[in-house]
Amino acid sequence: MSDMPAPAPAAEFWEARYRDAGRVWSGRPNELLVREVSDLAPGTALDLGCGEGGDAVWLASRGWRVTGVDISATALERAAGHAADAGVGGRIAWERHELGRSFPDGSFDLVSAHYLQSPVALDQQGILRSAARAVADHGTLLVVMHAxxxxxxxxxxxxxxxxxxxxVPAELALPDDEWTVRTMETVRRPSTSPEGVEGFRDDNVWRxxxx
Structure with a gap:
């Protein structure tokens, strides 16, 4: 059996992912965030794995005060530039965290975790439990994952x-007397391969x- 290289640490992997490419994401907000959050009254929001800032900028443009968190310094730099260009830079604080090792302080009216899925080690369950603990009274935890x-x-x-x-609800084990499930469904969305092959992808969403 041939020797395989050791997996890159998460921070190294994601920094290289952004540093070695141009813009990675579209800059638009995730459509399931828009669907689930548009009717909520703006407050404080925590965007976990914010990438280049598409979701954070959209939230800020709707009146939220946002903390955007990512593991990659390059991603955060691009996100800050996006926010400045959109005129909402003053409504967003950017923090670098390797989630699972560190987590933002405070509580938030909305904690959003979109696609916290990785080809390198990630304590997904621990991060989501930390996310739940960071939700303020009457606040919302929104989780979206590829299915x-x-x-x-x-x-x-x-x-x-x-x-x-x-x-995910079983792993979180949120007490029924403290939490209400507002959304729990699988959503099928169109998906096109880099070669132009049309298809679909299923996502799971929990609010x-x-x-």
């Missing part, structure tokens, strides 16, 4: 375990409200 590879992905690039719709 499977895209339909056109015939050869997955790495082994992955996708969370099931029932699995919990603290009593």
């Amino acid at each position: 499977a590879w895209p339909s056109w992905q015939t050869e997955p690039p790495f082994d992955a375990v996708f969370p099931t719709l029932e699995g 919990f409200q603290r009593a």
Whole structure:
């Protein structure tokens, strides 16, 4: 068996991912964030894994005061530039954290965790439990995860375990007398491969409200 290189530490992996490429994401907010949050009254928000800032900028543009968190300094630099260009830089604080090792202080009216899934080590369960603890009274925890590879992905690039719709609530074990499930469903969205093959991808979405 040939020797395989050791997996890169998470910080090294994600910094290289952003540093060695141009813009990685579209700059637009995730559509499930827009769907689930548009009717909420603005307050304080925590965007976990904010990347280049598309979600944080959208939230700030709607009146939220946002803390955007990412592991990559390059991603945060781009996010700050995006916010400045959009005229909302004063409404967003950017913090670098390797989630699972450190976590932002404070409590928030909205904690959003979109696609905290990684080909390198990630304490997903521990991070989501920290996210739940950071939700203020009457606040919202929004979690969105890919439920499977895209339909056109015939050869997955790495082994992955996708969370099931029932699995995340079971792992979080949020007390029924403290939390209400507002959304728990699988959403199928169009997905196109880099080669232009049309298909779809399923995402799981959970929205919990603290009593």
